[in-house]
Amino acid sequence: MxxxxxxxxxxxxxxxxxxxxxxxxxxxxxxxxxxxxxxxxxxxxxxxxxxxxxxxxxxxxxxxxxxxxxxxxxxxxxxxxxxxxxxxxxxxxxxxxxxxxxxxxxxxxxxxxxxxxxxxxxxxxxxxxRRYDAEYMKLKALLDGGSLGRPLMLHNRHRNASSPPGFTSANLINDSVVHEMDVTRWLLDQEITAVTVLRPRPSSNAPEGLADPQFVVFETDGGALVDVEMSVNTGFGYQVKAEAVCERGTARIGEEQSLVTETAGRWGGTIVQDFTERFADxxxxxxxxxxxxxxxxxxxxxSVWDGYAAAAVCEAGVRSLTEGVRVEVELIERPALYR
Amino acid sequence: MxxxxxxxxxxxxxxxxxxxxxxxxxxxxxxxxxxxxxxxxxxxxxxxxxxxxxxxxxxxxxxxxxxxxxxxxxxxxxxxxxxxxxxxxxxxxxxxxxxxxxxxxxxxxxxxxxxxxxxxxxxxxxxxxRRYDAEYMKLKALLDGGSLGRPLMLHNRHRNASSPPGFTSANLINDSVVHEMDVTRWLLDQEITAVTVLRPRPSSNAPEGLADPQFVVFETDGGALVDVEMSVNTGFGYQVKAEAVCERGTARIGEEQSLVTETAGRWGGTIVQDFTERFADxxxxxxxxxxxxxxxxxxxxxSVWDGYAAAAVCEAGVRSLTEGVRVEVELIERPALYR
Amino acid sequence: MxxxxxxxxxxxxxxxxxxxxxxxxxxxxxxxxxxxxxxxxxxxxxxxxxxxxxxxxxxxxxxxxxxxxxxxxxxxxxxxxxxxxxxxxxxxxxxxxxxxxxxxxxxxxxxxxxxxxxxxxxxxxxxxxRRYDAEYMKLKALLDGGSLGRPLMLHNRHRNASSPPGFTSANLINDSVVHEMDVTRWLLDQEITAVTVLRPRPSSNAPEGLADPQFVVFETDGGALVDVEMSVNTGFGYQVKAEAVCERGTARIGEEQSLVTETAGRWGGTIVQDFTERFADxxxxxxxxxxxxxxxxxxxxxSVWDGYAAAAVCEAGVRSLTEGVRVEVELIERPALYR
Amino acid sequence: MxxxxxxxxxxxxxxxxxxxxxxxxxxxxxxxxxxxxxxxxxxxxxxxxxxxxxxxxxxxxxxxxxxxxxxxxxxxxxxxxxxxxxxxxxxxxxxxxxxxxxxxxxxxxxxxxxxxxxxxxxxxxxxxxRRYDAEYMKLKALLDGGSLGRPLMLHNRHRNASSPPGFTSANLINDSVVHEMDVTRWLLDQEITAVTVLRPRPSSNAPEGLADPQFVVFETDGGALVDVEMSVNTGFGYQVKAEAVCERGTARIGEEQSLVTETAGRWGGTIVQDFTERFADxxxxxxxxxxxxxxxxxxxxxSVWDGYAAAAVCEAGVRSLTEGVRVEVELIERPALYR
Incomplete structure (x- = not known):
């Protein structure tokens, strides 16, 4: 074999x-x-x-x-x-x-x-x-199993401790939100049809001129609404969280609780500092x-189709970021090889 | 005295x-x-x-x-x-x-x-x-204390088990989201300047014709972005959650953990079924x-100012829901009595 | 009426x-x-x-x-x-x-x-x-409801930030563990038949000569085993936790999660500092x-019977603490007035 | 190399x-x-x-x-x-x-x-x-780091869904508690000096004659007190939890929260059913x-020393189980090869 x-x-x-x-x-x-x-x-x-x-x-x-x-x-x-x-x-x-x-x-x-x-x-x-992360895999299996019914919304939090030198407002879309694009398409098994990028007043942690955080909304061809909080200068650490809101319940991942301490008037745990630690496995x-x-x-x-779709959604996202409007995503018809 | x-x-x-x-x-x-x-x-x-x-x-x-x-x-x-x-x-x-x-x-x-x-x-x-709820009061005190820095975003989840007979799409704004309007204004000490109501494909739990859930976005005069997931037919219970994302950290409320059970392959707790139980205190x-x-x-x-502001934001929200566009909120100048 | x-x-x-x-x-x-x-x-x-x-x-x-x-x-x-x-x-x-x-x-x-x-x-x-604390009341209702089956064990944690001046090793039993005695009798609806007090090496936070922490084991006439970690100089705060282990599941209370923050590489919440805050309601x-x-x-x-039973168990507890042995509890027969 | x-x-x-x-x-x-x-x-x-x-x-x-x-x-x-x-x-x-x-x-x-x-x-x-489990490794690193001070107590929960055919009361010690023996010695870097096995009234889930659950207490040469709830017929799943109580705080592991669902009036997650799933990594x-x-x-x-020490503690544990008394553990002096 x-x-x-x-x-x-x-x-x-x-x-x-x-x-x-x-x-x-x-x-x-x-x-x-x-x-x-x-x-x-x-x-x-x-x-x-x-x-x-x-x-x-x-x-x-x-x-x-x-x-x-x-x-x-x-x-x-x-x-x-x-x-x-x-x-x-x-x-x-x-x-x-x-x-x-x-x-x-x-x-x-x-x-x-x-x-x-x-x-x-x-x-x-x-x-x-992320398709190989144990938590996302559990979430995918649960959604595919159908016990929660059809997904209505997907809420995402994607936070980095700090952005590397030269990181631009478009990089937030192309390098960071791109993960949620793929996660959305994979978890829901739906294509993204429109992107809107909203810009709250930037964090004072962010370098001058960087639109950070951004709040991104995807619409899908299945009628789901997906939002992404994208922050790249939280200062406090790296976090990836997702919550799927379905017709019969919700499911969420990303709450790290492997070691909980109680000390000095506080209980809780640590927040990892970068993606290599979070996604090592x-x-x-x-x-x-x-x-x-x-x-x-x-x-x-x-597949290459997934890579192409992500590139097309990224282009729409960067346009929405720049022009401040909702932008529809144009994809070619899906070739037989990728069905 | x-x-x-x-x-x-x-x-x-x-x-x-x-x-x-x-x-x-x-x-x-x-x-x-x-x-x-x-x-x-x-x-x-x-x-x-x-x-x-x-x-x-x-x-x-x-x-x-x-x-x-x-x-x-x-x-x-x-x-x-x-x-x-x-x-x-x-x-x-x-x-x-x-x-x-x-x-x-x-x-x-x-x-x-x-x-x-x-x-x-x-x-x-x-x-x-809600201003008198113990959890919201802690969140307010924390934000006012300033240790987390300026609030950038506020994420809200507002879920009901089922909607009463005759509940309309506008009721979701006027009767339900109105709480998050007040919470936003009070927690952030900012006015809401624009509202956008997004409509995912309705849940099959919702009565025919009801736009449920809705996803509502507020912009504030302090540059904060606020989102509200508003669901009135979750089937599984009543939940109110909020997360404030600030420059130096986040804070969230609404995770009920007073009694945790482990039984039949599951750990967890119960979800209350309505607001009288959640907000009795x-x-x-x-x-x-x-x-x-x-x-x-x-x-x-x-105050009456808070009541007036909520009414004005509700009107804008219902217009956004109906017309499918972002609607700016018009308020009169705040009278001296309410400063 | x-x-x-x-x-x-x-x-x-x-x-x-x-x-x-x-x-x-x-x-x-x-x-x-x-x-x-x-x-x-x-x-x-x-x-x-x-x-x-x-x-x-x-x-x-x-x-x-x-x-x-x-x-x-x-x-x-x-x-x-x-x-x-x-x-x-x-x-x-x-x-x-x-x-x-x-x-x-x-x-x-x-x-x-x-x-x-x-x-x-x-x-x-x-x-x-404690019988009027919302969390203990939920636990009591759950146990009484019978869905978890017969209680086998009850694990308790009772921690104080610091002991008052003059607090003795016997005070840990008479003033602190006495609450778990009553909780045990009330939650299980069983009498305590024997007490064993174990003494780990004292914490260096404890005043010289104070046996702190203590680990107390109760046996009951229903065959349940109850353990109490009693600490009065944790330094980090006040905590009361309980876990009932039953034939068909477990149930626990005492995990405060009303406000969770994420900041400076840590997620979590605060620990209250004394019982007046924890048990105000x-x-x-x-x-x-x-x-x-x-x-x-x-x-x-x-009732007075509950007060008498607590006093009798306390006496046995202090004897176990002093003599380093398991001590059986002697109660008079329960009078008709208190049945 | x-x-x-x-x-x-x-x-x-x-x-x-x-x-x-x-x-x-x-x-x-x-x-x-x-x-x-x-x-x-x-x-x-x-x-x-x-x-x-x-x-x-x-x-x-x-x-x-x-x-x-x-x-x-x-x-x-x-x-x-x-x-x-x-x-x-x-x-x-x-x-x-x-x-x-x-x-x-x-x-x-x-x-x-x-x-x-x-x-x-x-x-x-x-x-x-267990020394290679990610959670235990974090706990070990934390204790070794010293920030929490000297460990005073270690609370353990070790629960199995059901015992295999022919499993005896002594197997609970030799096959199950043996893990906590090793965990105790390794986490605390102390030897176990005495064992007491307590027997609550058995669960009706347990086969006739099996002393299940057991509650085991270890004393160590460093003055720490260690307790183990050992259950082999919980019915609801497999759980391994540990909490180290130290002079300046506590730390605990074993709360699985990778996927949290909210559905049908309940929030929470699943409990794994056996050790191969829990300890695969x-x-x-x-x-x-x-x-x-x-x-x-x-x-x-x-090392072989660790294997020998576990065998000696198991023998003491089985004697305590059988005779209902506290049993001291006798070890030879640790050979130079294993220091």
Missing amino acids: TQYGTLGVAVIGTGRMGADHVRRIDQVISGARVSAVVDLDAERAKRLADGIEGCTAHTDAAAAMAADDVDALVIASPGPAHEEALLTAFAHDLPVLCEKPLTPDAASALRVLEAEQRLGRRRVQVGFM AYDREVQAWVDATRRGEVTGP | TQYGTLGVAVIGTGRMGADHVRRIDQVISGARVSAVVDLDAERAKRLADGIEGCTAHTDAAAAMAADDVDALVIASPGPAHEEALLTAFAHDLPVLCEKPLTPDAASALRVLEAEQRLGRRRVQVGFM AYDREVQAWVDATRRGEVTGP | TQYGTLGVAVIGTGRMGADHVRRIDQVISGARVSAVVDLDAERAKRLADGIEGCTAHTDAAAAMAADDVDALVIASPGPAHEEALLTAFAHDLPVLCEKPLTPDAASALRVLEAEQRLGRRRVQVGFM AYDREVQAWVDATRRGEVTGP | TQYGTLGVAVIGTGRMGADHVRRIDQVISGARVSAVVDLDAERAKRLADGIEGCTAHTDAAAAMAADDVDALVIASPGPAHEEALLTAFAHDLPVLCEKPLTPDAASALRVLEAEQRLGRRRVQVGFM AYDREVQAWVDATRRGEVTGP
């Missing part, structure tokens, strides 16, 4: 996410090994490769893809480089785990979508890792699931 | 709320007694009065107001009767606790506002009883506070 | 608890007024009486009991004075709310028990106010219930 | 735990492979081996240990078989992960302890997997940690 023994993986891009995926494949998950790392910075690639038995370093992604012991790719380079890497991977007929965003805009995502359709089979899983599970499916010759995770 | 001994109170209207206030003044709180009850239904008034020592029954509010042993009024008649009762009370110079709404629309509320200004001093407390505290202040010759609770 | 109009109450002892009951009857509850206050400190009594219309000050309890406008008593003097005050009250045939302890030891409690039996009807309610409800029952000519709360 | 590449592991015993470890090493964790499985049931061993590349089946543990591609052992056979397997493993100088119990009694555990000392270095990790983390340490040539987890 297995089509591959141990999967030889080339990791393209060795920044924060790429290096973390290298560590994960090398030390945490089962059934795969890092056979190549690729980075424009040759020194950096070599340093990483040296710590791993049988791993070679490259500065050229295409060369890595051509190597005999490379069975599959993880693309973790900057978004603008994804399209070329994906098309080359298609040429080598390699399965890919592509970090989000699939590509930086809807037009380029559409080109990838068309290229994959020409291949005639799915090769790409997009890195929307989700990344492990995502990559393990990709390796397992790939070894069986399957693609099971978020 | 006390201006009254035991306060003689006439209760006008003896429906659900009025009868409950009669019971409260008679059996629960201190410093007041029910000296008169008024209802168009003479039999009903008499039956209630007979159970209370020294209490007389009336069908005419003005007659009750003229009685020697009536020092103050509780108005619990239907909203359309409030204006006349209030103006008559002003003529008798009687302090009033007036159930919400102050009056059914902004124009009539404005007339009451002008009449009270002519008196030159405040006589009316409006029955926005708030009503007691409200009326006790009104009696105490009245005996000292003061008016301390929600 | 009412046997009294407004109940005239004499409050004997005007220390912390007595003064608080005076305030409560005067300003909070319905149906009673303070007609007399009694304290050996004449000045103190006079000062208190002066603030209340129609209230007289006494230094002699018997004189107050003889007054025409005294219908009932609250005894809040120190425990050693209770026996005499109770017997005098019996002579005047007055209903009494007696602060705990009923008397300081089992022998004197037994004398009061016998005296009340000679009267032939119950006149005394003992001040075990319970005291109000206790005294209101006593007034209401007294006006109807009834006694409904904790 | 790495002493092994991919670690070849022989799994001895392929019952529930053994088969699960085979799956874990084959499909979940990194750095190891199953090179041999051993079971007296040759068919069963063969069936398991056939599904794994390069895995051989054996009925004789010694033969598996002699194989070239076996670098390390997992012992998951029944407890009585452990001593012989461990001594044979010592003869082959193989690192071992030995499921608990180390051996069934203190005398045999002592023989293993002496044999390992003769080797002069630690080779065995005992399978006390702990098992994964335990085996990964053992593989990682073994590849580095180290032993880092619970």
Whole structure:
């Protein structure tokens, strides 16, 4: 049944996410090994490769893809480089785990979508890792089970302790709210049809000129209403919460209660400080699931269609943010490959 | 310092709320007694009065107001009767606790506002009883204390098990969301400047034609953004929750955890079924506070201005609901008496 | 049906608890007024009486009991004075709310028990106010309802921020654990048959020589096992928690979650600092219930039997603490009056 | 630094735990492979081996240990078989992960302890997997950090939905409470010096004759008091909770809140039904940690000393259960190898 023994993986891009995926494949998950790392910075690639038995370093992604012991790719380079890497991977007929965003805009995502359709089979899983978070998985299973009835609304809180230097108002949509876009589409199994971005008076924690927080409202083709509180300079920590309000009840996730202390007149727990801590297990599970499916010759995770839809909703969101109006989302008809 | 001994109170209207206030003044709180009850239904008034020592029954509010042993009024008649009762009370110079709404629309509320200004001093407390709920009071104290910094957003959930017969889409605004309007104005100490009412696809629990749930967004003159999930046919119970998101932290109320059980594969607690259970203590505290202040010759609770502002925001809300657009709220300048 | 109009109450002892009951009857509850206050400190009594219309000050309890406008008593003097005050009250045939302890030891409690039996009807309610706490009442109702099956164990946590000066190891039993004794007997409707007091190494917060914390185990005649963590110098606040473990589930109370904040890397709430804050409503409800029952000519709360049983268990507890062994509790047979 | 590449592991015993470890090493964790499985049931061993590349089946543990591609052992056979397997493993100088119990009694555990000392270095990790549970790890880190001060008491709840056929009163101590014994020793870094087992009236869910629940009290050489509610027929699910009460605060774990629903008048979550669900990640983390340490040539987890101490405390516990008295625990002096 297995089509591959141990999967030889080339990791393209060795920044924060790429290096973390290298560590994960090398030390945490089962059934795969890092056979190549690729980075424009040759020194950096070599340093990483040296710590791993049988791993070679490259500065050229295409060369890595051509190597005999490379069975599959993880693309973790900057978004603008994804399209070329994906098309080359298609040429080598390699399965890919592509970090989000699939590509930086809807037009380029559409080109990838068309290229994959020409291949005639799915090769790409997009890195929307919340689908692999234990809490979101429970919520999804509950909604799919149907005991709560049809979802009417989905309330989301997405909070970061602080934004990185140079983070723009559009980044809140493209890099942060994009997760709730995917979560919405996946949890509800509905497409987003309109976006409205509302701007409360910015927090004084936010850098001058940054529209932070934002309050984003999605409408879906199933008639659900989805709101997202998006904050990137809370100061107090990183939080992701969701509540689905359905016809027969509600369900919510994101209340961390694993260790509760009582001390100095206070009871409670700590708030994690960033997404790597909150979603560590989700990344492990995502990559393990990709390796397992790939070894069986399957693609099971978020698809190129999901990457394209997210790009289209992001474009609408940024327009709503800029123009202060509700913006409708235009998607092409869903191709047969992704039904 | 006390201006009254035991306060003689006439209760006008003896429906659900009025009868409950009669019971409260008679059996629960201190410093007041029910000296008169008024209802168009003479039999009903008499039956209630007979159970209370020294209490007389009336069908005419003005007659009750003229009685020697009536020092103050509780108005619990239907909203359309409030204006006349209030103006008559002003003529008798009687302090009033007036159930919400102050009056059914902004124009009539404005007339009451002008009449009270002519008196030159405040006589009316409006029955926005959430201000007397222990949880809201803690939240208010925390926000006023300033440790969390400026409020940026306020998220509200307001859920009822089922709507009464004849409840209309506009009732969701005028009778239910009106509480969050007052809570918003009071907690933030800001006026509401615009309202947008969004309509997800209605719950199949809702009667045909009722826009339920609604998702309401307020903007305030302090730049805060407030959202309200308003559901009146959840089926599962009554819930009121609020979360204030501030510059240095968040605070939330409404998670009932007084009794937690573990049984049959589930842990958790019960959800109350209506507002009388959830807010029983708030009503007691409200009326006790009104009696105490009245005996000292003061008016301390929600004012006619608060009643007027709520009416104006409600009108805007109903227009937004009907027309599907964002509606700005027009208020007169705040008179000196209410600053 | 009412046997009294407004109940005239004499409050004997005007220390912390007595003064608080005076305030409560005067300003909070319905149906009673303070007609007399009694304290050996004449000045103190006079000062208190002066603030209340129609209230007289006494230094002699018997004189107050003889007054025409005294219908009932609250005894809040120190425990050693209770026996005499109770017997005098019996002579005047007055209903009494007696602060705990009923008397300081089992022998004197037994004398009061016998005296009340000679009267032939119950006149005394003992001040075990936890029975009037909303959370304990819910737990009691749940256990009585039977849905969880027979109680097997009861776990209790009773924590104080700091102990008052002069507080002894025996005070932890007699003044603090005594509440769990009553709670155990009331919740389970069973008598305590044996007590074992275990002593972990004392906290360094505790004054030299104080056995704090203590861990107390009760056995009951129904076969239930009850444990109490009793700490009086936690430093961090006041907490009372209970968990009933039954055949078909568990139920617990005491997790305060009315206001939850998220700030500075922490989520959670505050811990109250003393019992007056935690049990404020319970005291109000206790005294209101006593007034209401007294006006109807009834006694409904904790009885002299409950006070006697608590005294007997306390004696056994102190012996276990001192001698380091399990001690069996000896009770007389329950008289017919208290069945 | 790495002493092994991919670690070849022989799994001895392929019952529930053994088969699960085979799956874990084959499909979940990194750095190891199953090179041999051993079971007296040759068919069963063969069936398991056939599904794994390069895995051989054996009925004789010694033969598996002699194989070239076996670098390390997992012992998951029944407890009585452990001593012989461990001594044979010592003869082959193989690192071992030995499921608990180390051996069934203190005398045999002592023989293993002496044999390992003769080797002069630690080779065995005992399978006390709670040390690898994320919540217990947080609690341990908090206690070790010292911010809460010295632990005074540790309260534990250990509940199972139902006991397997043939489960005896002594099994509650030897198979269930044994986890709290290890948790106590590890969290507090103290030895247990005395055990008292108390028996409430058994639950009617329990089979006739089974002393269930039990309430167990440990005393430690650091003066801490530890209590364990041990229930094996709750009917409602599996729960493990712990609360450490320290001089400056408390900390607790075990409140599952990952998904909270509100429906049909109830809020809350589900209770898992068995330990494999609750501790799935702990098992994964335990085996990964053992593989990682073994590849580095180290032993880092619970030692043979821990296995011996647990056996000695269990013996004392069973005596206390049987004889109804407090029993002191006798341990040999801790050998240098385990300090």
